[in-house]
Amino acid sequence: MATDYDAPRRNETDDMAEDSLDELKARRNEAQSSVVDVDETDTAESFELPGADLSGEELTVKVLPKQADEFTCSSCFLVHHRSRLAESSPQFVCRDCAA
Template sequence: MATDYDAPRRSETDDLAEDSLDELKARRSEAQSAVVDVDEAETAESFELPGADLSGEELTVKVLPKQDDEFTCSSCFLVHHRSRLAETNGDRYICRDCAA
């Protein structure tokens, strides 16, 4: 098919201006769909239910004991480096996050 490059081009706004109101309403109703395409089996596999049997799972993270330069915050119970120590009350250590 030959194309006449000298002919004026029509844009989408020109097409919309010439369309009748009934045609526009019909297009809008055709474009919108209330049906959602969801694969229920795939969605169900991504959820982990409470009480699921995890006896076959292996721990893949290497856990290290608390080091000499670390402390356990008595408020949030997280292990922090000594540089994060905010205050000490006897045997109670508080990190900077909990002290703020």
């Protein structure tokens, strides 16, 4: 709501005394009617990013088995190097999950 900072200011007690019940209801209805229900998926589908069409692309990734110096975190289930092992935990937990 726009505010006119040049207009003379009114006290809260003046506002309470001058505002009628009908005016307060009208203000409440105006404030509630400005809410718009927008579906985020509709908004996201209307945007098309340049170069975003990957339908003709084929991505290949070589997956390696867990190495001898790696462990699987029992909390996040990611494979980390032994240097990321939390020392205070009795299980294999990475430092990020232990913190």
